[in-house]
Amino acid sequence: MQATAYTYDSDSRSGSVLLDDGTPLPFDAAAFDAGGLRLLRPGQRVRIEVQGEGAARQIALVTLQTF
Structure with missing residues (x-):
């Protein structure tokens, strides 16, 4: 699944993405x-893998989107 990096905190290595529906x-x-990333900038396109459904849905992997 694709998304856009929205926030990133380099100290905690956590943040958020915006799915294509916002x-x-x-x-x-x-x-x-x-x-395997070292840095993430808001606005970068990323590929994510999601586990779970509904309220239990969480991101298991964030990496850069390659074409």
């Missing part, structure tokens, strides 16, 4: 680390 979805350090 829904914000937070991610934690584990999801950031799983993607």
Whole structure:
């Protein structure tokens, strides 16, 4: 699934993305680390993997979107 980086805190390695429908979805350090990134800037297109459904939905991986 694709999204756009919305916020990122380099100290905690967590932040949030905006899904293409505008829904914000937070991610934690584990999801950031799983993607192998070192830095993320707001506005970057990212690829995410999501686990769970509904209110239990969470991001398991954040990495840069490649074409």
